[in-house]
Amino acid sequence: MTVLQKTIKNEISCVGIGLHSGAKVKLTLKPAAIDAGITFKRTDISGASATIAAHYDNVVDTRLCTCISDGKGHNISTIEHLMSALHGLGITNLNIEITGEEMPILDGSSADFVFLLHCAGIVEQQALAKMIRVKKPVTVKDGDAFITLLPARDNFGIDFTLDYAHCPTIGKDSLDFSLNCAAYENEIAPARTFGLAKEIEQIRNMGLAKGGSLKNVLIATNEGVMNPEGLRMKGEFVRHKVLDAIGDMYLAGYAIEGQIIASKSGHHLNDLLLKELFKNKANYEIVNSTLEDSFAPAKEWTESVAVGS
Ligand SMILES: [Zn+2]
Structure with missing residues (x-):
């Protein structure tokens, strides 16, 4: 295939x-x-x-x-x-x-x-x-936050841990996700971006989050989320962190064959990881994709394409 x-x-x-x-x-x-x-x-x-x-x-x-x-x-x-x-x-x-x-x-x-x-x-x-095959482990760190990219066969996985010890509503959570179109749509795509109620004023003072509201951001307090509908799914916070990492890693230019292990990572470390990966040609090679399990079209869209073409 x-x-x-x-x-x-x-x-x-x-x-x-x-x-x-x-x-x-x-x-x-x-x-x-x-x-x-x-x-x-x-x-x-x-x-x-x-x-x-x-x-x-x-x-x-x-x-x-x-x-x-x-x-x-x-x-x-x-x-x-x-x-x-x-x-x-x-x-x-x-x-x-x-x-x-x-x-x-x-x-x-x-x-x-x-x-x-x-x-x-x-x-x-x-x-x-094409895909980027990871050949050697690459890690970047910032304090106790880190993200590591390891070689893996025919798969792109993210094992992510988030730890908001100062906000019990988010707390510590982890998710080990293997990329697959159907699983992505069901388990990752619905997870919303989030912020802490006490940080909103600080972020606004930076001139950011002007368009933010309870319609597009999950706002966490120590007691729960302020959004009246509550969480869409268990682990929505860590699922969103995985969603972000999947997006940031695609800036590699191609899908990646590799396994990510990350703790408290965000956009900054995700970006540094790619820069570190591509710094040394021994770390990777660009080959024809073997990620069939990730990107095999789901049955329903194979059918809809057949009808439309
Ligand atoms: Zn996000």
């Missing part, structure tokens, strides 16, 4: 607000050619300079989200949830257009992006997908 490249069949758009900027933006996803990869384009700026490849080399800010830049002052931020959906569904080629500098947060998870991609139709392209 082989893994083929994938894009979407039809263009699709949505409108939403940025979590940090609060600005209303229109997002359009467009099919892309074989080997095009994932690219973001700011359509509110004229000229080709506003096209940015979804690549770790272009990451410029990881304070509270992952932000990429063309190096000329044109940024696109909070890309990680869409990147996660693309990684989770095995989409390798896509042109993403945005009318502002921050992606729409939608409901704070990647479920709406998964829905949009399915509405557009996911199609295989007649070219083999």
Whole structure:
């Protein structure tokens, strides 16, 4: 069996607000050619300079989200949830257009992006997908937080531990997730981004989270979550951390064959891990994908593609 490249069949758009900027933006996803990869384009700026490849080399800010830049002052931020959906569904080629500098947060998870991609139709392209095979362990640390990437066979896994000892509602939790399209949609994509009630004012003072509300962020207090509907699923906090890591790791340029072990990691360490991996050519090789178990199309979308084509 082989893994083929994938894009979407039809263009699709949505409108939403940025979590940090609060600005209303229109997002359009467009099919892309074989080997095009994932690219973001700011359509509110004229000229080709506003096209940015979804690549770790272009990451410029990881304070509270992952932000990429063309190096000329044109940024696109909070890309990680869409990147996660693309990684989770095995989409390798896509042109993403945005009318502002921050992606729409939608409901704070990647479920709406998964829905949009399915509405557009996911199609295989007649070219083999590539992957990055990890050959040597790579680790980066920051205090007691760390993230390690180990060699693994025919799989991409994330074993993540989060520890919010100072907030009992989140507490300590861990999840060992093996990437697979159906499991991603059901177990990871619905998990929303979260924050601590006591940190909101500080984040707002940094000029961030202007678009945040209980409709798109889980807010935790010591007593529980402020969102009236409560948690969507058990372990929603750690599932969101896995969602973010799946998105950040896709900035490698291809899916990864490897196993991540992480504790208290976030966008900053995720970014440093990729930079460390690619620093030394002995750490990895780029080969045809053997991740059939991760990216085999789920039965229902194989059928919907057959009907539509
Ligand atoms: Zn997130």
